[in-house]
Each structure stands twice: as C-alpha cells, then as structure tokens.
Amino acid sequence: MRKPLFCIWNNESIQLRENKRISAIQNLNLSQEKIIPVFEEATQTVANCLNISVSCLGLLLETEYQIKSVYGLSNLGLMNTIAKTRKISRDDAFATHVIDSESYLVMENTLNDSFFSRAILTQHYGIVSYLGVPLTLFNGVCIGCLEVMDTTARKFTTQEINFMVITARWCMAEYERNLLTTSNNNVAQYLNNAQHINQSSLTKKVANISPISSVIPQNNNNDQEKYIKLLSYQLLNKLTQKLSIPLTSVIGMSSVLKQEIYGKLNSKQLEYLQIIHDSGQEMVTLVNEINKLATxxxxxxxxxxxxxxxxxxxxxxxxxxxxxxxRDHTLILSIEPGQKVWKLDREKVKKTLYYLLITIIESSRTGSEIQVHISKKKEYLKINCRVTHPWLGEGISSEKISLYQEVLNNYYNLSLDNKLNKKTSKQNTYEYDLICLLFSGYLAHLQAGDISLQGSSESGYRFIISIPIQ
Structure with missing residues (x-):
C-alpha cells in the first residue's frame, strides 16, 4: 500500500517549474560534483535512525536524477550501475514523483502496486519498500528528494515520516544558512536570485490603485531604500542564526530515540517527540519568514x-x-467597536506589528501575557502592545525597557542624518530583538508614523504604534 500521489494545481507551466528548479540548483552551486558534508550527515542519520539498508539524497536536473549523497547503495548489488554513475533516468526514479507532487511518497511493498511493481528499481534492483520526502528551499522551490529504501517489505510509522521531513528541511536550511553567511556579497546575490525565482508567487497588486508617495523627502529615497535593505539583510542573518536553536533540539532528541534508551514509546519518548515536533514547527516559521523577507x-x-x-x-x-x-506566552487580540476597515499600506503595517511582537516575545519573561489592542484616534491607527506576567506584574525586565527606550530615542535622532555608516556602526552589535525593534520602527517611520514606549515600573510599560490613516 502506498500514499496516493497528487500534482499541485497552479498556473505555472511544467517548463517554468523546471526552469525555476534548475536555476535554483545552479544559484546554490549544487550542480557541481562535490561532497557536501551536511547532505552526507543527513543520509547517514536517517539510515541509522530508521535502521534501513539504503539512504539517498538527490537532485532532479533535466532528464536525470543525480545522487549527491548516498549510504548503503552496495546493498543493491556490488558495483551496480547506480553506484557507479550516481545517477538514474528521471523516468525510472521514484524520487521524480516526490519532486513533482512536492509531497512525501510511502510504499510498504512495491510488489503489490500495479504501477511501481514494473519499475526498474523494483525489477532490477529489488526495491520493495520506499519512503521519500521533498527537499524544499526557503522560497518554496522543490529541487530534490531525501529517500530511504529496502529490499524487504516494511511499514513506515508516522514518527519515521515526520523525522524524514524534519531532516530534509534541516539539511537544506543548514546548507542555505552556510551559503548566506559566506560573505555579504554572496548574501545579496543569493537573495536577488531567490527573489527572481520566486517572483511569480508574489501577491498580486490590487487593481487600479496608484502608489501614493510618503512624506519622506524624495531626494532621500535612495538612502532610505539602501537602509531598509540593509536592515532586511541583518534580519536574515539573525533569523538563520536562530535556526540553530530548534535544530539542536531536533538532532539531540532524535539521537536519544535512535539509541532506544527508553524502549517502546513511553511518556519520556512522547515528550521528546513533542519537542521534535515543536522545534520543527519553529524552524518552519523562521524559514517562512526568511522567504517573506527575501521578497x-x-x-x-x-x-x-x-x-x-x-x-x-x-x-x-x-x-x-x-x-x-x-516560551509559554499567551497572545490576546482586541479591537475597539466600530469601523474596522481603513486605508493603509497593508504589508508594511503587517511587518511593523509582526516585528514589534517578535521584540516583545523575545524580551518577555516566560509565561507572560501579551495583549494587542487596535483602535483609532482621530486620523491615526493606534496599536497598543502590553505585556503582563501573572506573578511578576510587568513582563519586560527593567534592563530591556531602558535599552529599548535608548534604541528608539537614538534611532529617531539618527533618522535626521543621512550618513548610513553612522547609523549602522552600532547596529552590528545588536541582538535579535533590537534589530527587530529597529526594523519595526523604521517601517513605521516610512509610513509617517512612529513607535513609542510609554508607562512606568508601577503601572507597567506598553509599546504604541501610531500610523496615519489615508
């Protein structure tokens, strides 16, 4: 029995999808024949954890499926054709179906399947059981497959499938992170290429709406755009660094399970599986945000x-x-009664609120309650973000409050100066939450608004976003 396949429905032609995949592989320098340590680690890890004969990681290039990393291929026969050439026709590879559908494929017994039982991998190499998951980049392009296979029938559990999916996401994210951090020039070039590849998936502009210039002087537009892009790249670097935290949990907990210390599933194993799941989810969230920032x-x-x-x-x-x-935080949203639809720059308002909340989540004490209240004061959108703790009262430490106030004050003083070097010299030492606050404040400034920090240690502190409504 196998998981049914499907093809993703979209407006892209087959040739366009092929071109995007090939361009992505070339931009990532994956078309060259070279050993990639993180791919080797991925194939060895899944083979050991699943206790299976063969594990492969490959890329689909035009008419061939090229194997970049493999473990145990000799189990299919010494000096077999695949082992010698490290490639197989795309029509003969099971991985082609995984890449085309952009979803995992599970086969417990290929001999019982009317289609796959006639495949070369089954007939010539004796593949009976198979599990393959897609290799997907941060911009959504599927370039290859991570797969395991055996010469005997086998049933794959949900935990094993999820482990494969997480490992595939981890190894691609790790490879992209290494590429991004190689040099600043490579970062800019890679992001430009990725944005070009993913441009067809951008949100369509609302028809017949003309862009309205902000109140920022037009002769400063070049400096403003350079600065916002620089902040974007700094955030990308911080986000990719943050990936290491959930990935440590994924690798560490999977190692414990692999050693079978606790035997069959018990409360401790369930706890570790939950950690793996939550860490994987957090990794996906970060990768998605990298994708959004790139475009x-x-x-x-x-x-x-x-x-x-x-x-x-x-x-x-x-x-x-x-x-x-x-972080055991609770998010609460409220909005004042009355009109709820106003004219704003949707994406910039969304990013302004998102990164301000990231700042608050990062800096708040564990178990805090983060309250977001949206209202309208005259012709201004007001978004109040307040943090409270059930036992400690104020959710943000006093050290963070003074630091955030200093950052906001210094930023608005520096915003009058067009010398970018002076602005960015200190920002290179900022932590993730400070870069988020700076990015959020700058977006508010682009919309002729601002972010302020108000309150006291007795009454509590709150961030207030103020943006004029068109």
Missing part, C-alpha cells in the same frame, strides 16, 4: 489599500503562535 517590497513609496485590521491582527498573531508557545 519583501522595501520601496519608500506606499500603496494604500482597504485593510481589515481585525483580520490583519489575527493573521499576525496566528503566524507567531508557535514562537510564543515555545
């Missing part, structure tokens, strides 16, 4: 569209659920 429109000009603030707030909080849950 984020950082132009100074604003595009005003009708925005349902309640829906926007729910979307932002939903996207942060996993990160907040990992």
């Amino acid at each position: 984020f429109n950082a132009e100074v000009n604003l595009e005003y569209v009708p925005v349902d603030l309640e829906n926007l707030g729910k979307q932002v909080l939903k996207s942060l659920e996993t990160i907040a849950h990992s």
Whole structure:
C-alpha cells in the first residue's frame, strides 16, 4: 500500500517549474560534483535512525536524477550501475514523483502496486519498500528528494515520516544558512536570485490603485531604500542564526530515540517527540519568514489599500503562535467597536506589528501575557502592545525597557542624518530583538508614523504604534 500521489494545481507551466528548479540548483552551486558534508550527515542519520539498508539524497536536473549523497547503495548489488554513475533516468526514479507532487511518497511493498511493481528499481534492483520526502528551499522551490529504501517489505510509522521531513528541511536550511553567511556579497546575490525565482508567487497588486508617495523627502529615497535593505539583510542573518536553536533540539532528541534508551514509546519518548515536533514547527516559521523577507517590497513609496485590521491582527498573531508557545506566552487580540476597515499600506503595517511582537516575545519573561489592542484616534491607527506576567506584574525586565527606550530615542535622532555608516556602526552589535525593534520602527517611520514606549515600573510599560490613516 502506498500514499496516493497528487500534482499541485497552479498556473505555472511544467517548463517554468523546471526552469525555476534548475536555476535554483545552479544559484546554490549544487550542480557541481562535490561532497557536501551536511547532505552526507543527513543520509547517514536517517539510515541509522530508521535502521534501513539504503539512504539517498538527490537532485532532479533535466532528464536525470543525480545522487549527491548516498549510504548503503552496495546493498543493491556490488558495483551496480547506480553506484557507479550516481545517477538514474528521471523516468525510472521514484524520487521524480516526490519532486513533482512536492509531497512525501510511502510504499510498504512495491510488489503489490500495479504501477511501481514494473519499475526498474523494483525489477532490477529489488526495491520493495520506499519512503521519500521533498527537499524544499526557503522560497518554496522543490529541487530534490531525501529517500530511504529496502529490499524487504516494511511499514513506515508516522514518527519515521515526520523525522524524514524534519531532516530534509534541516539539511537544506543548514546548507542555505552556510551559503548566506559566506560573505555579504554572496548574501545579496543569493537573495536577488531567490527573489527572481520566486517572483511569480508574489501577491498580486490590487487593481487600479496608484502608489501614493510618503512624506519622506524624495531626494532621500535612495538612502532610505539602501537602509531598509540593509536592515532586511541583518534580519536574515539573525533569523538563520536562530535556526540553530530548534535544530539542536531536533538532532539531540532524535539521537536519544535512535539509541532506544527508553524502549517502546513511553511518556519520556512522547515528550521528546513533542519537542521534535515543536522545534520543527519553529524552524518552519523562521524559514517562512526568511522567504517573506527575501521578497519583501522595501520601496519608500506606499500603496494604500482597504485593510481589515481585525483580520490583519489575527493573521499576525496566528503566524507567531508557535514562537510564543515555545516560551509559554499567551497572545490576546482586541479591537475597539466600530469601523474596522481603513486605508493603509497593508504589508508594511503587517511587518511593523509582526516585528514589534517578535521584540516583545523575545524580551518577555516566560509565561507572560501579551495583549494587542487596535483602535483609532482621530486620523491615526493606534496599536497598543502590553505585556503582563501573572506573578511578576510587568513582563519586560527593567534592563530591556531602558535599552529599548535608548534604541528608539537614538534611532529617531539618527533618522535626521543621512550618513548610513553612522547609523549602522552600532547596529552590528545588536541582538535579535533590537534589530527587530529597529526594523519595526523604521517601517513605521516610512509610513509617517512612529513607535513609542510609554508607562512606568508601577503601572507597567506598553509599546504604541501610531500610523496615519489615508
């Protein structure tokens, strides 16, 4: 029995998808014949953890499926053709079906399948059981497959499938992170290529809406755009560094399970499996945000569209659920009665709130309650973000409060100066939460608004986003 296959429905032609995949492989320098340590580690890890004969990681290039890393291929016969050439026709590879569908493929016994029982891998190499999962880049392009196979029938558990999926995501994220951190020039080039590849998936512009210039002087637009892009790249670096935290949990906990210290599934194993799941989810959230930042429109000009603030707030909080849950935070949204649809630059408002909440989540004491209240004061959108703790009262430490106030004050003083070197010299030492706050504040400034920190140690502190409504 196998998991049914399907083809993703979209408006892209087959040739366009092929071109995007080949371009992505070339941009990642994966078309060259070289040993990639993280791929080797991935294939060896899944083979050992699943206790299976063969594990492969390969890429689909035009008419061939090329194997970049393999473990145990000699189990299919000494000096077999695949072992010698490290490639197989795309029509003969099971991985082709995984890549085309962008979903995992499970076969417990190929001999019982009317289609796969006639395949070369089954007839000539004796493959009976198979599990393959897609290798997907941060921009959503599927370039290859991580797969395991055996010469005997086998049933794959849900835990084993999830482990394969997480390992595939981990090894690709690790490879991309290494590529991103090689040099600043490589970062810019890679992001530009990735944005070009993924441009067809960008959100369509609202019809017949003309961009309205912000109040920032037009002669400063070049410096403003350079600065916002620089902040974007700094955030990308911080996000990729953050990937190491959940990935440590994924690898560490899987190693414990692999050693079978606890035997069959018990409470301790279930606890570790939950950690693996939550860490994988957090990794996916971070990778998705890298994808969004790479395609984020950082132009100074604003595009005003009708925005349902309640829906926007729910979307932002939903996207942060996993990160907040990992720190035992609770996110609460409220909005004042009355009109909820106002004209704003939707994407910039969304990013402004998202990264301010990231700052708050990162800096708040474990178990805090983060309250987001949306209201309208005259012609301004006001978003109040307050943190409380059930036992300690104020959720943000006093050290962080003073630091955030200093960052906001210094930023608005520096925003009057066009010398980018002076602005960015100190930012290179900022932690992740400070870069997020700076990015959020700058986006608010682009919209002719600001972010302020108000309150006291007795009454509590709150961030307030103020953005004029068109």
